Amino acid sequence: MTNISFLTSIGSVILILMTVTFAYNSSALDDRSQQNLDKLVSQLDTLSDYTIHLSGHTDNTGKDQGNELLSQKRAIAVKDYLISRSIDSSKITISFHGEQQPLVSNNSEENKAMNRRVEITVEAQKQKPELPLLDQPTKQDTLVSKETDSTVKSPAQTARKKDVKKKKVRKRLVWTGWRTGFHWSTSGK
Structure with missing residues (x-):
């Protein structure tokens, strides 16, 4: 069974939370889970940049060491399925x-x-529309001087800022657990 429990857009960030459940003592994906994972993959195809985190869990039946191994197998089963559907x-x-x-x-x-x-x-970035590059002149922007036969740059080309580096700060909503909930985290790039 698979549930999309949370889907939101925060500025330029899209956050999707989804849960895949398993049968007792099993790491096999059922047909419904596979279908829902396929839907997730089709949504990911529309996004420009994303990361996926898989977190495996078990109930409290059995020994700790066995449960940790089973939770690892479950996370790997979902990872392998996503990779089989062309996710990097x-x-x-x-x-x-x-x-x-x-x-x-x-x-x-x-x-x-x-x-x-x-x-x-x-966690994904919204797809940004493609904009024409300013440094590629159109016929209208390019002037050819008859006297020198040289190309003159357009105002759009000369107005372009050179070597300006801005520090990008990304905000993201981070899930810290059911007891503590969500909190905002920022990271500079």
Whole structure:
């Protein structure tokens, strides 16, 4: 089972949170999960730049070491599926937590089923429209002098700023857990 639980746009950043759940003691993706992951892949095709983080989890049934291994297998199963659908592996990171970060209390079979999951977080940049480059003159912008037979630059070309470097600051909404929720994080590039 797969649920898109959160989809939002914050400025130039799109954030998608999605959860894939698993059967007891299994890391196999069911047909519905595969179909929903295919929908996610088609959405990613429309974005210019994105990163994907996969976080594997289990319920509290079994030993800690076994649960950590199972949560790793679940995250890898989702990663392998996305890669098989032409997602660049360098855009995907994984983490696995075993039973250490339950979504809900493990006090019922229904709750345990919700905790057997991989959380998918996609952070993406909105597609920017292509603009014509200012330093490529059009016929109207280029003048040829008859006396010297030389090309004169247009005002758009000469007005272009040279070697100006701006520090980009990206804001992103970071999920820190069900107890603490979201918080803003900034990073300079």
